[in-house]
Amino acid sequence: MAAEFDVEATLAKIPLPDKIKLLSGVGWWNTHAVPAAGLQSLRMSDGPNGVRGSQFFNGVPSSCFPSSTGLGSSFDVDLALRVGEALGVESHAKGCHVLLAPTVNTQRSPLGGRSFESFAEDPHLNGTIAAAYINGLQSKGVAATIKHFVANDQEFQRYRVSLLLVCVRGSTEGRVGEVSERALREIYLKPFQIAIKNSNPWALMTAYNRVNGLHVSENPRLLVDILRGEWGYQGTIISDWIGVYSTAESIKAGLDIEMPGPTVMRGKAVERLMIAEKLFTSDIDERVRKILVLYKHALDSGVPFDAPEGSIDTPELRQLLRTAAADATVLLKNDKQILPLKTGIKKIAVIGPNAKRAMTSGGGSAQLRSTYAVTPFEGITAAANEIGAEVTYHIGTPSHNTLPLLDGSIRQGNGEPGAYMQFWNESPSEDFLSTSPHLHAKISEHVWDVPTHSTNCFLADGVDDTKVNEVCYIRYTTKFTPDETGSWELGLSVAGAGNLFVDSKLLIDLSTDPEQGESFFGLGTIEKREVIDLEAGKTYDFEIRISNASFVSRGSPFSCRGGIRLGGCRKSGGARDIEEASKLAAESDVAILVIGLNHDWESEGFDRQNIDLPRLTNNLVAAVLKANPNTVIVNQTGAPVAMPWADSASTILQAFYGGNELGNGLADVLFGKVNPSGKLSLTFPKRLEDSPSFPSYGDRGQELGKILYNEGIFVGYRGFEIRKLEPLFAFGHGLSYTTFEYSGLQTSAIPAGNDPKFAVTFTIKNTGSVSGREVAQVYIADPQSSLPRPLKELKGFNKVALEAGESKVVSVELDREALSFYDDRRAAWVAEAGKFDVFVGASSTDIKLTGEVELEKSFTWKGL
Template identity: 40%
Template sequence: MSRIDTLLDQMTLAEQVSLLSGEDFWSLPAIERLGIGKLRVTDGPNGARGGGSLIGGVKSASFPVGIALGATWNVDLVEQIGKALAEETKSKGAHMLLAPTVNIHRSVTNGRNFECYSEDPVLGGQLAAAYVTGLQGQGIAATIKHFAGNESEIERTTMSSKIDERTLREVYLIPFEYAVKKAGTWGVMTAYNRVNGTFASEHKWLMTDVLRQQWGFDGVVMSDWFGSHSTAETVNAGLDLEMPGPTRDRGEKLLAAVDAGEVAPETIRERARAILTVMERTGALDDHREHKETADDRPEHRALIRKAGAEAMVLLKNDGILPLSGDQKIAVIGPNAKAAQIMGGGSAQLNPHYRVSPWEGSVAARGEGVLTYAIGCTNTRFEPLLETPFQVAYFDNDTLSGEPVHTATQDEAQAFWIGRIANGKVAPNHFSARLTGQFVPTTSGIHRVGVFSAGYSRVYVNGKLVSDAWTHWNKGRTFFEDGCDEVIGEVDLVAGQPADITIEFATKAHSTLGIAAFRMGISAPLGGTAIEEAVAIARDADVALVFVGRNGEWDTEGSDLESITLPGRQDELVAAVAAANPNTVVVLQTGGPVEMPWLDAVAGVVQAWYPGQEAGNAIADVLLGLAEPGGRLPQSFPVKWSDNPAHSQDPKVYPGQDGEVEYREGVFIGYRHYDRHVIAPLFPFGFGLSYSTFAFSDFSIDDTAFETEGSVDVSVTVTNTGPRAGSTVIQLYVHPEAPPVERPEKELKGFAKLGLAPGESRTVTLSLDARAFAYFEMSRGAWAITPGNYRVSIGTDAQSSVAEGKITRQTALERRP
């Protein structure tokens, strides 16, 4: 008998039930009677935050975000990052990392695209499997998420994603399937949303029929935080773990459901078995150490982040301006030049060890003497956060009444209260707080004061109410849709004269997530001459580097983008600088595509994403040619938002209507959509330039096993014909000719990344199995390969084929899921 069976036999029903929900926000309860320790989890996926708040907390390494890793197309590199994140997770005393995020880029406006790998399921699936392999090879459980159909942040906790089975099988489930079958993931997290009318956390077909029975998953299925809504329904459907704790729908309710015959004791045992299995695999079963979190700033992690950040960067345009030479005078311009945009917003954010801005990276690489700077314009979504010391008084009521029950200090005008608040002296859902501090303006005149909150908030400046998100609070698009939109007031201040700031906050009745949070910012509006100042320094420089894009206020969980135009006056800034200096290079930092009306006027464009804490150093490495821009687009960049497959005049398609969003485009997302509708993207999927050049030869197809097994091997030789080392990505696409059902013109089915020295050649063989040629036949519930011709092509992006051949099947072939 196994140890787990022995423990299950020894456990009471109540003890088994106790393992099926969290004890607190980040851990499960121990069972001391049987020597069972605590299972602890921590958020990811671009770091390991630990058990603290989304704001502050013990410092952690900040790695490149998901879309940046997707842009590397480098399976080995992503596995290395998985290994490093296992070390980070251990430094936070945890056993499971809530990562990776593998939802598909259905829409270019999804606020969480930055956290996900790709619009293509095979690219996303291969990288997910590598991430899971690296993580779990070090004894840390992966928790792949969000299963399934969470491709928008709009009303995500209630929206139903209407997706037919073929589309689910061919697109949205594949990254999860790869993680289970190729990497053996130990954890899966369900999505908040409904899938075809049923909450993902209650979806028996997803969790039991597909995940466990068809794919063979044997780990833990957990809810997203506050994402389970029932007792018997979730347990019977296959949800092992309700998070966070303390429990809302399990515990005594679940014991009562067993007594009533609604849940079988055998089902409880199987759910507890899943928990114990992962605890045994991660060592949590015997982990009785006191929980401790440390900030391990490891040199090897710094180097890996810098390397990965550079390899993720995509060179979109280069008229010979890059890499920069060593003696050029450079104008450094833009709102992201001196701000280190290293990550997106939401649950993926953490407190990094440090942040390197592009300005700091440029100074370190070139010295400040050859650099000039101008901001040009702003790109913030909210007023800039007020960073100053505050005294905080907590009250155990929601009216700021009586004497404070606890006092504390903090260094900025924001808070995200979860778990234990004010040393446990207030209830997390019923308290108020008053913060007092000062702001010293550097300019005289009108200042804008903004505040938003999940709960009620208001801001007084020198005793006068300036911003009121209390009296007429309305639900908006902040704090995971539990917060209001920013409320802005104005106040006249004098430079150098301290202004007294008082912020009052109180909890309110919440919806799904139960968040208590606020954020307050203040600034003097940027003067109208800022663009003129940027133009002036650009005109006087050899090269103008313009750092524009978005930040984690825009690219964030809980809020989709309203467009893909650059926020504020950034397009105007780029156009003005390019008119003054033709040697203008734009460095974009975004979590996805943007429209580029100035593209023809600039000499170079680099998409740098959010590359982690080494951002500025990695960007400098690429601009100066110290590193290759190794990225290729994991998402198509459309000319305009309306070209995107999810864009529709019918709100049912996007963003959803009456609680339902229809994936009406089916399998035709990303590059498949642009092919189908003959729409030229701005930059195609898989695109990216190199600092070197490559030639392709000796293309061959071995189809000897195609008729019997459905498998094919494709080979090609790649030669670096340029003067320097470089990398390229071999992309293998399959094109069915005259299929019996409507299928994409082509689909990515394999890829390989090659780094080659000047003059070096290497032959690559990519193997395709039967699934690479199949579509999912819903009427038969099977993967079907039909007789006929199939074109197989090698490309450097979805629109550039360098070699192609044709193979033929005479008979049909079916494979069960």
């Protein structure tokens, strides 16, 4: 069918009004169908760590893979390829033609709310892993959408902030120089450039923000000159959701599709501008032509149109999820060789707020409903049973920002899991939102009802539009059975106005001038909390009534029926709980302390305010370490956090958000079924102030709506090295249960020409007693450069599997990318003649071998 599809012939068949329709989406996830031309609607879905499908609310369960920082830390190109392939298969099951992934924005700061979505702070690693992911996904016929082009690295004022990229000239102290393209080219555009060169993603998503004063979605310098011109990109350009701020400008700059629908900036506005001859049919045709190419890919894929959504769950997929979770784990310290845990251990204390909750993903558009999830406690318990060890548990201290959801502990009136929701288009009674405990007027018949599995319902989709109006009234009922007796804290946030009743008594009032907060992508209220005494095993009737009338009247960038989020947990005992957890640790052979963040703290929509672990976490760590020095600390975060206790701890693992199999993957590493081989894709600073972007990130860097990129090209490890600052854990750092020896560095000569290829060759030997994998990293330095350059930059890597005692010769192929820097003065990439230092290491700071190569003649180049 695709072979018969002719883009130009189809373009000629489409009436102009339908061409204009194609320039924007219909609903949240679809393009317009054009029956006259035989075009059906393309379906899109969020990624990057799963395929959510076409609904936030009541979505079909999906596989959740480790967060991108975890996948990046695997340094495993083959694993990224296989993850992409699996996402392609899941896309087929979801009827998805276009996956909105991967994210390759450079992590400029550890505070970025979406840092967990990108692979690395280093552009080479970021772009290389992205290319493998894209190749895997597109091998299944599903379009990848590389995003967010470009410099979408903070959530603070993301729709309007202007990012001024500057370079540092002749200084190591962050002095601001002139506004320049050098940082943009070398750090922020580079991962896109690498991925586009090596994988050709069929779609690209523009960022929300401005770059040097102009929104990316209408920026001809970025979209026309660089992306389409220099790089020759032929794919479809899609806006981020509500990320279009102009009509003619965005169309002429090459933005093909405005998402989501219904259109705000196109449609009738395009017709008006064509009458005024500010737009012409040729402008429209050029955009539609790119959309039709995407449609041709969809025909090739075999993904059905308008298909019912399903899930994939096979033994092979579960094994891949488990492998990915283990390989996304980094062993940071193992000073006392406590790990791997061995036979002979009789009692293990599992402690911490992240132990009994499966923190599969960060928050926002990356979050999804997992087909299943294995908690660290479950994975550790299963592995401990195999060696005959007893496992005990204590939370120690909570770490939530918003109260944990009550999913799994709620039942409908008929006994089925979940809750029941009813919808009305008019208030069913005069006192529907009343603070009185009962509805006194008779409730009219609802227009629609639906069960739901969760106490978190974002009603941006999944509601029957043919029955439920934009303004509606909702009743949510469920039965809750607590697992602990005591004082419980319950918290409610809504998009709209509403109240929570427990056993027909008002507990939380959010109907009377509710205070706005950050819930539901900034559309909802604060979480209002109240304390109530509950008894374990007793069932309580929960009822939430909300109206979205105030929400709609206030104005929203997209259609939404409102939202409900109800959370709760037993109120923390503070110091008493920490004391109990410490006592449990002292009575055990080994304590495994699972701490970190969750999607409350790391999410689209907001940035972190600091890099501290939440609440009393550090107090808990200090107490448990004192009680039992044989404590394994597992930190589960998407981005770096401060660890003031790091010197006192002998054993630390970085687990990231591990997806469905996070518990089993972690246990495989803890108990030695998998020898850890991950290496940090992000530098962990000792303190936030050491981060290169600290003076000019988020609200600290704002100056009349502008953020100055004071650090220029010195991002991540580049900034630490040039300022001679020691990080907590270096970029590329990660230990193994075995040891490796490096030797025999050789470099081939660099041939003449402006696209030379050369190789760095060396030998690695496994000098330990168990098999393992080592990530050998190749860094290049240009000490003779005419412009300041980093002390070294990652330009290649190779992950090598070795049996105990085995040696292998490793060859890392390099090209002109390894030699060049961007020169604003020449508007070109420059490789200058001279000697370049070659470093081979186990991390950016653990250099094993040094050598050099020489470029005989300088050259310049542009493009890919």
